[in-house]
Amino acid sequence: MALLEMWERFELQFLENISDGFIAFDRHWNVISVNTKGCRLLFCNREDLIGKSIYERFPAYNESAFYKKLHAAWESNKEVNFAEYASELQTWFEVKAFPTLEGLAVLFRNVTEQRQKETVEKQYYRSLFLQHPDAVYAMDLEGNYRTVNPSTERIIGYSRAELQNxxxxxxxxxxxxxxxxxxxEEAARGTAQRFEARILKKSGEPVDLLITHVPIIVDGAIVGVYGIAKDITKQKETEQALRLSEKALAQSQRIAGIGYWEVDFQARVSKWSEETFRIFGLEPAQGPVSLEWIMAQVHPEDRERVKQELQKAENGHPLRLEYRIIRSDGEERVVRSQRELAHYQPESRKMFGVIQDVTEQKRTEQLLIESQKRYQSLMTYNSDGVAAMNLDGSYLEVNPAFERMTGYKREELQQMTYRQLVRPEEAEQTSVIWDTLVREAVPFTISQQLLHKNGQSFEVNTHNIPIIVGDEVTGYFTISRDTSQQKRMDEILRQSDKLAAVGQLAAAVAHEVRNPLTSLKGFTQLLQHEFPDANQSYFDIMKGELERIELISGELLVLAKPKPERFELRSVNQVLHEVVTLLESQANMSNVEVVLSLEPTLPPIFCDENQLKQVFVNIMKNGIEAMQDGGKLTISTRRHHHHLFIAFQDEGCGISKEKLERIGEPFFTTKEKGTGLGMMITQKIVQHHKGTLEVESQQGRGTTVKVSLPIDGM
Incomplete structure (x- = not known):
């Protein structure tokens, strides 16, 4: 099958399998290609689009921003990304457009549901801001108010306009x-603060506030400070009243919102304090209320449970019960009753206790629960190792990634300190660094060697963040990333560059040494014949030394020859993924798109992983460098009988037939600054793995490098 036909079939299959809609236009804006997903998103059949002008098919958008942005991509010959609302389809699209040789290609995705969710989420946060009972406000770095919620106006006494700036x-x-x-200032430097302070309202009245200040961070920079201020004046007054005298008890209950009640089970009535009536939304009354009337105020869904608990209490059990009530104005509240039995007389049993409206507390608890769930999600699903430690360095909590990284179970780590994971020779130095930085209570980042449970060491980069509770540092969060693999990949690249340099130097040395060496050998033989009476051992020594120099210069040429060192079972797909990650930034800078089409069920092969990475790095770098104007580098894998086949197909300038025949020769290169050793080394490594390497290329059409490796081992 012709390469072009194979590519067209692969391209069609690829476009049908991607999750985005795809449509391509020629230079006259006629549709030349569209996948099934694109037809569904545009609510059209393929026959209604292919060969048709997009302007004629959707005339309503001829002057829209959508088409202007597509024109911009074509005119600038650069990729553009944007989001657009198609009013005719009532759909939001996320669009990526990039020029092609034929015209313009567009990838688009329906993000309407995501947009709607974002809108709802913004409304949630705005509702929380506006309805929050505490003062919530934002300030710039100078301490000027930028925005405040209604509770701020109520607590401080100034209007929003008066507080602005x-x-x-x-x-x-x-x-x-x-x-x-x-x-x-501490919050503006990035450390959250919680403290109490007094302010003067506009009326001159003092207010005690419990204030929380946290930094506002936008794109990694602190631009202001958020504040949440809770009016704790009543709380302060309650504390003072409790200290003053027993007489102030009733008033303190009123301020705290705690009511008193007493139940007479024999009479089936209850006596309430004034605050109890207020909790139920009623004006205080003098007489008792019946138990039947009280049960009628309980939420229907909680009524049976309250009856059962009340019966238990009647039989002598103390209780602590939370339930919902429906006040006379229809408002639903959550109350907490605490009660105990007292036997005043053998024939009379009474129960007394307190009741408190805990509606706001329950709402706050719910917010805390949701916050805890978000925290737990961050811990559980974070790909980096996350751990919480106390100030002694003992592990309090770890996530699954940290367990995988260290090899220890969560229960084992909770019995350990970080010092037990540090290599013994680094333990003392690490302890000094930890103790010093913890005392300073600031975030810090360190790189260190940790020990896996199996005894092997690995290098991590750890970012440490203080845990602050009540203005005090109680511990640290650590976020650790295993950098061992990245360093190994960097080392492969450095070794590749070194090998190329050594090969270039070897070529120069061999060239400069061998020519005069030939002359010296010839004159030595001539002198040996010319002076037969001279000591022949001198000539033998000279010839031996010259031959040794010739041998050394020959060995220079094979300094870069790869030698397998460690063969293990490894996944070729995994190795490819790691190499693609390594060269991703170089590909992006060269405007090259790397496309992976890997057969998922490939078996592992017996190979030297580092040497295979060097092979794939060399081939990928050649492909990227061959596409000076950008393009697509397609990497595919498949199994055929007892071999794995890996193909690297680029859209570069290609190689002529004459040069193609010389690929792999020492010091032959098609690149201006190349050494010609890269492909020679690559071929040697593949041969050591008992594999084959083939290069197919057409000038102007690109190059395909095919690597075949045996599955059954070396």
Whole structure:
């Protein structure tokens, strides 16, 4: 089958299997290709699009921003990415357009549902901001208010317009101002703060606040400070009232929102304090209320449970019960009742206790639960190893990635400290660094060698973040990334560059040494015949030394010859993935798209992983460098009988037939600054693996390099 036909079939299969819609235009904006996904997203049949002008098919968008951006991609000959709302289809599309030889290719994806979710999420956060009972506000780095919620206006007494661009320093108590400024500056430097302070309302009334300041970070930079201020004036007053006298108890209950009640089971009535009536949304009354009426206020879904618990309490069991009530105004609240039995008389049993409206507390708890779930998700699904440690370096919590990285189970790590994972020769130095930086209570990053449970060491880069509770550092979060593999890949590249340099030097040395060496050998033989009476051992020594020099210069040429060192069972697909990751940035800089078409069920082969990586690196770099104007590098794998086949197909300039026949010769290269050793080394490595390497190329059409490796081992 012709290579072009194979490529067209591969291209058609590839376009049908991608998750995005695809459509291609010629230079006259006629549709020349569209995949099934694209037809579905455009609500059209393929026959309605192929060969048709896109302007005629969708005339409503002729002057839209969508077409202007497509024109921009064509005119600038550069890829463009944007999101566009198609009003005719009532659909949001995420679009990527890039020029081709024929015209323009467009990938697009329906992101309507995602957009809708983002809109809902923004509304959620806005609702939380507007409805939050505490003051929520944002300030710039100078301390000027930028935006405030209604609770801020209520708590401080200033309107939103009055607070706009007003500095927080203007209404802080003078005695508290230095402390508040300090905590603000700490938050502006990136450390969250929590503290108490007093302010003056617009009316001159003092307010005690519990304030939390956190940095506002946009694109990695701190641009301001968020604040959440809870009015704790009543709480302060309650604490003061409790300290003053027993007489203030009733008032303190009122401030705290705690009501008192007493139940007479014999009379089937309950006596309430004033606050209990208020919790139920009623005006205080003098007489008792019946138990039947109380049960009628309980939420229908909780009513049976409350009856059962009340019966248990009647039989002598103390209880702590949370349930919902429906007040007379229809509002649903959550209350908590705590009660115990008291036997006043043998024939009379009564129960007394307190009731508290915990609706806001439950809402806060729900927010905390959701926050905990987000934290747990971050821990569980993070690909990096995440651990929480106390200030002594003992592990409190670890995620699955950290378990895999170290080889220890979570339960084992919770009995260990980080010092037990550090190599013995580095333990003392690491302890000094840890103790010093922990005392400073700042984030820090270190690179170190850790020990796996199996005894092998690996290098990690660890970012340490302080855990701050109540303005105090109680521990550290650590985020660790295994950098061993990356360093091995970097070493392969360095070795490849060194090998090329050595080969180039070897060529120069061999060229400069061998010519005069030939002359010396000839004159030595001539002198030996010319002076037969001279000591012949001298001539033998000279010839031996000259032959040794010739041998050394010959060995210079094979300094870069690869020698397998460690053969193990390895997945070719995995090796390819790692090499593609390594060269991804170089490909992006060269505007080269790397496409992988790997057969998923390939068996592992017996090979030297590092040498295979060198082979794939050399071939990929050649392919990328051959596409100076960008293009697509397709890498595919497949199995045929007892061999694996790996193909690298580029869209570069190609190689002429005359030069193609010399590929692999020492010091022959098609690149301006090449050494000609890369492909020679590559061929040697493949041969050591009992494989074959073939190169097919057409000028102007690109090059395909095919590598065949045996499955059954060496």
């Amino acid at each position: 007003r500095n927080f320093r203007s209404h802080v108590f003078s005695e508290d101002l230095p402390k508040v400024v300090h905590f603000f």
